[in-house]
Amino acid sequence: MLDISLIFRIAAVGILIVIIDKILKSSGKDDYAVMVNLAGIVIVLMMVISLISKLFDTVKTMFQL
Template structure:
């Protein structure tokens, strides 16, 4: 079952990335802003990949005899 805390974690990472992006862009460090955005996307993708892995494991055990 999908845990609601994971949705809150993804939202928190997104909000944090927006704040860091605004701070870095206002200080003129656009390169670092892009790097931190990519890091945030990778973190969120790792969370989603973990969920997909659990889904495939559950489907595999369900269809095993």
């Protein structure tokens, strides 16, 4: 079962990254803004990796004989 708190955490990280990105771009630090965006993508991927591994385990057990 998908935990709804994970969706809220991903949304919170996304909103925080967008705010930091806008602040950095308005102050002229575009390079740091790109690094923050990449860090946000990595953080979200780390959150989702556990769900992906559970999916593969479920598919694997479903097709085992």
